[in-house]
Amino acid sequence: MATAPDTPSASQPGDTDTQETREWLDALASVIGQEGPERAHFLIERLIDSAREAGIDIPYSATTAYLNTIPVSQQPHYPGDADLELRIHAYIRWNAMAMVVRANKHSNVGGHIASFASAAALYDVGFSHFWHVPSADHGGDLIFFQGHSVPGVYARAFLLGRLTEEQLDHFRREVDGKGISSYPHPWLMPDFWQFPTVSMGLGPLQAIYQARFMKYLQARGFANNGEGRTARKVWAFLGDGETDEVETLGAIGMAAREKLDNLIFVINCNLQRLDGPVRGNGSIIQELEAEFRGAGWNVIKLIWGTRWDGLLARDTQGLLKKRMLELVDGDYQTFKAKNGAFVREHFFNTPELRALVADWTDDDIWQLNRGGHDLFKIFAAYDAAVNHRGRPTVILAKTIKGYGMGQAGEAMNISHQQKKMDAEAIRRFRDRFELPVADNEIEELPYLRFAEGSRELAYLRERRQALGGYLPQRRRTAAALAIPPLSVFDSLLKASGEGREISTTMAVVRIFNVLLKDRQIRRRVVPIVPDESRTFGMEGMFRQVGIWNQEGQKYVPEDHDQLMFYKESKDGQVLQEGINEAGAMADWIAAATAYSVHGEAMIPFYICYSMFGPQRTLDLCWAAGDQRARGFLIGGTAGRTTLNGEGLQHQDGHSPLLAGLIPNCLAWDPTFAYEVAVIIHDGLQRMFVEQQDVFYYLTAMNENYPHPEMPAGESVDTPADIIRGMYLFRKGLASDGKKAAPRVQLLGSGTIFREVIAAATLLKDDWGVDADLWSCPGFAQLARDGNETQRWNLLHPLEKPRRSHVEHCLDDARGPVIAASDHVRQFAEQIRPFVRRRYVTLGTDGFGRSDTRERLRYFFEVDRHWITVAALKALADEGSLAPAVVAEAIARYGIASDKPNPLSV
Ligand SMILES: Cc1ncc(C[n+]2csc(CCOP(=O)(O)OP(=O)(O)O)c2C)c(N)n1
Ligand SMILES: [Mg+2]
Numbered sequence: 001m002a003t004a005p006d007t008p009s010a011s012q013p014g015d016t017d018t019q020e021t022r023e024w025l026d027a028l029a030s031v032i033g034q035e036g037p038e039r040a041h042f043l044i045e046r047l048i049d050s051a052r053e054a055g056i057d058i059p060y061s062a063t064t065a066y067l068n069t070i071p072v073s074q075q076p077h078y079p080g081d082a083d084l085e086l087r088i089h090a091y092i093r094w095n096a097m098a099m100v101v102r103a104n105k106h107s108n109v110g111g112h113i114a115s116f117a118s119a120a121a122l123y124d125v126g127f128s129h130f131w132h133v134p135s136a137d138h139g140g141d142l143i144f145f146q147g148h149s150v151p152g153v154y155a156r157a158f159l160l161g162r163l164t165e166e167q168l169d170h171f172r173r174e175v176d177g178k179g180i181s182s183y184p185h186p187w188l189m190p191d192f193w194q195f196p197t198v199s200m201g202l203g204p205l206q207a208i209y210q211a212r213f214m215k216y217l218q219a220r221g222f223a224n225n226g227e228g229r230t231a232r233k234v235w236a237f238l239g240d241g242e243t244d245e246v247e248t249l250g251a252i253g254m255a256a257r258e259k260l261d262n263l264i265f266v267i268n269c270n271l272q273r274l275d276g277p278v279r280g281n282g283s284i285i286q287e288l289e290a291e292f293r294g295a296g297w298n299v300i301k302l303i304w305g306t307r308w309d310g311l312l313a314r315d316t317q318g319l320l321k322k323r324m325l326e327l328v329d330g331d332y333q334t335f336k337a338k339n340g341a342f343v344r345e346h347f348f349n350t351p352e353l354r355a356l357v358a359d360w361t362d363d364d365i366w367q368l369n370r371g372g373h374d375l376f377k378i379f380a381a382y383d384a385a386v387n388h389r390g391r392p393t394v395i396l397a398k399t400i401k402g403y404g405m406g407q408a409g410e411a412m413n414i415s416h417q418q419k420k421m422d423a424e425a426i427r428r429f430r431d432r433f434e435l436p437v438a439d440n441e442i443e444e445l446p447y448l449r450f451a452e453g454s455r456e457l458a459y460l461r462e463r464r465q466a467l468g469g470y471l472p473q474r475r476r477t478a479a480a481l482a483i484p485p486l487s488v489f490d491s492l493l494k495a496s497g498e499g500r501e502i503s504t505t506m507a508v509v510r511i512f513n514v515l516l517k518d519r520q521i522r523r524r525v526v527p528i529v530p531d532e533s534r535t536f537g538m539e540g541m542f543r544q545v546g547i548w549n550q551e552g553q554k555y556v557p558e559d560h561d562q563l564m565f566y567k568e569s570k571d572g573q574v575l576q577e578g579i580n581e582a583g584a585m586a587d588w589i590a591a592a593t594a595y596s597v598h599g600e601a602m603i604p605f606y607i608c609y610s611m612f613g614p615q616r617t618l619d620l621c622w623a624a625g626d627q628r629a630r631g632f633l634i635g636g637t638a639g640r641t642t643l644n645g646e647g648l649q650h651q652d653g654h655s656p657l658l659a660g661l662i663p664n665c666l667a668w669d670p671t672f673a674y675e676v677a678v679i680i681h682d683g684l685q686r687m688f689v690e691q692q693d694v695f696y697y698l699t700a701m702n703e704n705y706p707h708p709e710m711p712a713g714e715s716v717d718t719p720a721d722i723i724r725g726m727y728l729f730r731k732g733l734a735s736d737g738k739k740a741a742p743r744v745q746l747l748g749s750g751t752i753f754r755e756v757i758a759a760a761t762l763l764k765d766d767w768g769v770d771a772d773l774w775s776c777p778g779f780a781q782l783a784r785d786g787n788e789t790q791r792w793n794l795l796h797p798l799e800k801p802r803r804s805h806v807e808h809c810l811d812d813a814r815g816p817v818i819a820a821s822d823h824v825r826q827f828a829e830q831i832r833p834f835v836r837r838r839y840v841t842l843g844t845d846g847f848g849r850s851d852t853r854e855r856l857r858y859f860f861e862v863d864r865h866w867i868t869v870a871a872l873k874a875l876a877d878e879g880s881l882a883p884a885v886v887a888e889a890i891a892r893y894g895i896a897s898d899k900p901n902p903l904s905v
Helices: 018-035 035-053 082-103 115-129 147-159 166-167 202-219 248-249 252-257 284-297 307-314 319-326 329-337 340-346 349-358 360-365 375-387 421-431 457-468 486-493 504-515 540-545 580-590 614-626 655-658 671-687 718-722 750-768 779-795 803-811 825-829 854-857 864-877 883-892
Strands: 142-143 234-239 263-269 300-302 393-397 527-528 603-609 632-636 665-667 695-699 727-730 743-748 770-776 817-820 839-842
Touching: 018 718, 082 147, 082 166, 082 360, 082 375, 082 421, 082 457, 115 147, 115 263, 115 457, 142 202, 147 166, 147 883, 202 234, 202 248, 202 252, 202 263, 202 580, 202 614, 248 580, 252 284, 263 284, 263 375, 263 421, 263 486, 263 825, 284 300, 284 393, 284 540, 284 614, 300 375, 300 718, 307 319, 307 360, 319 349, 329 340, 340 360, 349 614, 349 655, 360 614, 375 393, 393 504, 486 504, 504 527, 504 540, 504 603, 504 750, 527 580, 580 614, 614 695, 632 655, 632 854, 655 665, 655 825, 665 671, 665 779, 671 695, 671 718, 718 727, 727 864, 743 750, 743 864, 750 770, 750 883, 779 803, 817 864, 825 839, 839 864, 854 864, 864 883
Parallel strands: 142 234, 234 263, 263 393, 300 393, 527 603, 603 632, 632 695, 665 695, 743 770, 743 817, 817 839
Antiparallel strands: 727 770
């Protein structure tokens, strides 16, 4: 039973009958005391309902008073040794500050002191009392650390002996291999960090999807997330400024709808961002309360520290509460940049308020602390959060930016950037946290450690042992999967057959179908779609494996009598994200890192509309690379002219180029079904058997055409060459031994490779030119291989030079090289340094527009005629043909010489 609160004062401005008000309040207090808060809530709701029924307009209020959500009466007992924790806490603060200041004494590598300084206690309580790592009894909590607060995380790891002094001294100096990274980067610290967070907004977004994916894994039998207070949780730490990012708040509605009670956001409301206050003229805490309450979250405001409790209890008139609410954040910040006398004068600004602190010294007033710095209040908030059921929780913790930095940056607008502190500021810092640093050591800023055998060190270790071990920590591998041989895709390796025209998108779908039938891996395939299944012809999967929904399907789907009806189920496999590419990408990341986060390798395929793929979510793709995601991204409807009717904002001519910029992403642009099969099979092998930290981006196009059988021969290994990025599709018709006809090398990828093939025929038939045809599904891989080879040759000048795959293919061939794709020129340009002869590239630079494929390919100058003309011109430039032949071809194919450049129109 809840404790009855003291009846608050009835006398408020506008109260015309204080006696009546008191009776009502007394009644409420007695219900709370006798029957508990739930009953009180029920009665209030009933009152509001009947008032509305009586026609009284009761405006919705999304906010509550500017007070802690958890009253003192409901604060649990603190289970830790607070004195010991405060000492540990002070050491961590010191070391975090010292590593940044030391790093910046002799270098310009930067770093942040003020953010962790404001968040230190928020982390400490989590580390000491809440966060589990994977162990025999627990699957592990997921912690998204705020990116620029990492000095504090390193400082704690140092105290525990997980990092050395040398490593701290190499904070942000990673090139020589001793350093530790500026922000959480699994790529650079693969045993330590799990989640890259510092691109603001991506951490919270990913945390939401990780929380949901955790539930998906449990629903599908891959994880046991536990029950009750210690059930697995996702904790996301973020800044109040970070909530300006649309990604931060964009998915909070989903989190509530999906009842993610395994998700806790801790928003460090230090009221400042980089330049200045987050909401100088308003209140970020109240604003966020409204946003999250409106979205259906459990909101816990953690505003005031323990030292306010007594004062608030004295405030029988409600004046303090009123004053707290009327101040704006700009004021609150200013108070903490000043001193106790200033606060007395400006906060306690009426005779009544001043009377409340009449017997307090300025120092007492200055000691009034904020909730986010108070272990007891933080514990209470976290405890409530982990016990909450049915909704995600957000904790809005009020803190001071640069807490402890004094005149070097406490609550000052410059605090975010402050990475230096002078001796005087450091001395004050030492005094404030009572640290054992002698005056003559101040300059050298020694790192502090607890001695072996000390109570503090024993406590630090014991707390972590109780929660499973050290944190952060990251798993690098999971059990390898049994991937079927390439021959399971046999039907795709063979010719599609007379009259059987398919697109590469359909080839991808067939591959899914094969994988979804494979006994060994079918349950691990995670198809993810942002409301585009039908676009890609994948609606069959709805029925086959079902769409995952925690609620199952509470309605009869409209199309229930059809074969491929819209089936949602509790153990469905497809993740249908709705029109939400950023969310789908975050979902894919969750699945693609499951091998590490949950020790279960999943095989995610995210099928997106390629224009809304990397172009829209490249930062998330980058974060995926950082966290060593493994899986497939399929850019459907790719190609500037292949998706022909959709116009400028849909036609993608650059997604594989963008994806290929990510170092561990392999980007592909296949033409034929067997290429798709070989590439996906290679990915399965590399990612899920060899456990390489790579991911694959494949374009899939929606033009139907017949597919040939994969070329084979004694001396060729086509699958290996496809993976190298380029293979001989067909040798030119004339044999080289004859009187040499002019010859060209034609390269291409995606659907435009078929125009390239047609151009070879035109060259032969119309102009007597022979052409060798090279399919290049992996321009990006060719470029990487070329660069690597060149680099090796640079560094080994005395050894026999190596040849890149492009050189291997083309060096002994004859004639100029012409390449075309349905992407921008830059795509094929990537291999120019390795083409050691005349090289001409065609591409679809410019804004897309709607028309027939034929007209668009003419417009973008990538159709068979343009390719033919380009080849003839290259031959003319080499003196192998008369320029008049080129002119004749231009005339014969009806190409307008005054046609504007597609880039310009
Ligand atoms: C997408 C993105 N934009 C900008 C930045 C640069 N940046 C780093 S921290 C910061 C201010 C953060 O303020 P807040 O979220 O309130 O965190 P605090 O340091 O106050 O805890 C900015 C703008 C970034 N890291 N990511
Ligand atoms: Mg902030």
